Amino acid sequence: MEKLIAELARLYLAPESVTREVLASHILGRTTLAIKLTTADGLVRALAIPFRKIFGDGEAGHWDRLCVVANALQAELGLPAPAVSIDGASAYRLWLSLETPVPAGEAQDFLELLRKTYFPGVELAPDAATAPVYLPPCLNPRSGKWAAFIHPGMGASFAEESGLEVTPPLAGQAGFLESVESIAEDQFRNALRALERRQAPAAVPAAALAEPVSTAASDALAAEAFVLQAQAGAPAPAPARPKAAPDGLLLKDATLEDIVRRLHAMNIEPTFRFLAPR
Template sequence: MDRLQTQYQRLYLPPTPDAAGAPGLIGGDGRVRALVLGLRGPADWDTLAPVWRGVQADLALPAPAIAVNGVDAHELWFSLAEPVPLAEASAFLQGLCRRYLAEVKPARLPLWPGPDASTTSPQPHATRIPALHPDTGRWSAFVAPDLPAVFGDDPSLDFQPGEDAQAELLSRLASVPPAAWQAALARLQPAAAVAVPAPAAVPALPPAASPTHHALNGPYQDPRRFLLDVMNDPTVALAQRIDAAKALLASGGTTG
C-alpha cells in the first residue's frame, strides 16, 4: 500500500468493507467515516470558506480536507475517528448548511451522505479524490487551505496531482473524536420549539371594602386637628395625606 492510500484509509475508510467486499466509503454495517460537503454552480470558495473556519472556531473540530472535484465544486472532506450511521452523518451536514449556508440554494450543495440517507434506497459512493474525471478530462485533488480561491470557478487541475504531495496534505489532518462529534452534532440540531404554558387564570378577588379611616370618624371642631389626623393616618392614601400637609402649611398651621 502506497503512502497516499495509507493516509486515505486512515482518514476515510471504515474498518469493514462494503457488502460487495470492496473497500468503499460505506462499511458493511452501513456506517461511514467520511462526510463530504460541496459547493457548486458556481464553485465559490468565499462562500464555502466560512464553513471550513466555523467548524474549527465554533464547533472545536479538526480542519476538514479541502478539495476541488475536477468538475464544478469545491468540497470539504470530514473524517470521523469512529464510523456513524448514514442518517447521522447526513444530519450533521444538513446542520452545517443551516448554520453557515442558509442563503445558498440546496441544489448548489451536494452532500454525501445526502438528505435521503435515512431511506432504504442505495446511497451512491462519493467520488474518490484524486481522480481523473471522464467527462472533463481534468483532475480532482486535495488542496492546501491557501489555494482554493486560486481556482475561481474552475475547480479542477489539468494535470495529475503528485501522490506524495496529496499524501502529505492528508497526513496533516486529524479525525473528529467521538466526544467532539456528539457535541457538534447536538449544537447543529434545530432548536426544539418549547411550548410555553399559558399563565394560570388568577381568580378575581372580591372588591375590597373601603377602609374606615380613623381621621373621618369625627366629629371635628378644629379644622387643623382634622388635617393633622388625615396627615398622620396610615390608612389614608398618600396623596391625600400630602394634600393635608400642604393645607396645614398654607394655613400657617404646624405639622409637628
C-alpha cells in the first residue's frame, strides 16, 4: 500500500489534493472519489486523457486510437511513455505526469492540440485538463468493477469491457508505475510548440506525418491479460484471442516468456489457474 501511494503521489498528486487515509480508502474500494490532479492554486499536475468508444469504432477502435496517441507522444513529441489504465467500465486512459505543474489554460491547450493532431474525430470536455478523475486502482461506482493500471501490451484484451472483477494486486499496480517518468518542463514546452506548428495554416496534415503502425501479436496480448487475472488471485478461463493492437514504442511484440520476465523484473510472481470446464 505504502509503495503504491508513494508512486501515485510522485506522479499525479499535488500534496494538498488528498490525505493518505482518504487515498488508502479509495484504493481499497471502501470509497470511490473523483480526485483533483491540480494544485491549490489551480496548476495542473497531471493529465488523464480518456479514450471511449465512439460510433463506428468497431470492437477496439478506442484502443487503436490510444495506441496512436501514446506512440506519437514518444516518437514524435519526445515525451516519456505514459501510463495506461482501464476505467472499470468501457474506456481507457493515458496518464501524463508533469514534473512542473502548468497553468490550466496551457494544459487544456496541449490536450486540444493533441486531439486536433492525432484524434480529431473525438471531442474533449472544455475542462478536461482540470476535472477530477477516478484515480486507479479503484472501484468504478457505475459498473462495480475495478479500474486499474495495466501493462500496455495487454490493452486490446480489455476492448469489450475495461474492468476487472477482482481487486488488482497493489504490488503489481505499484510495479506498473515505478518506471514511469514525469514530463520535464522543457519537454512539455517543446511538445506544445511542436503541436502548435502542426496546427499552423501551412502545416503538413498530421496523416501525412504519422508513420504507419503495425499490429502486435494477439497471442501475447491474450497471455498478458491472463497473467493479470492470475496475479489478482482469481481463477480465469483460458483467454480468447483479442483483436491485435498497434505496435510501436509503446507496444511491442512479446512472448509469454517475455511477459513473465517483465513481471519478475517488477517483483511480481504470476500464477496460472484455469477453470475446469463444466
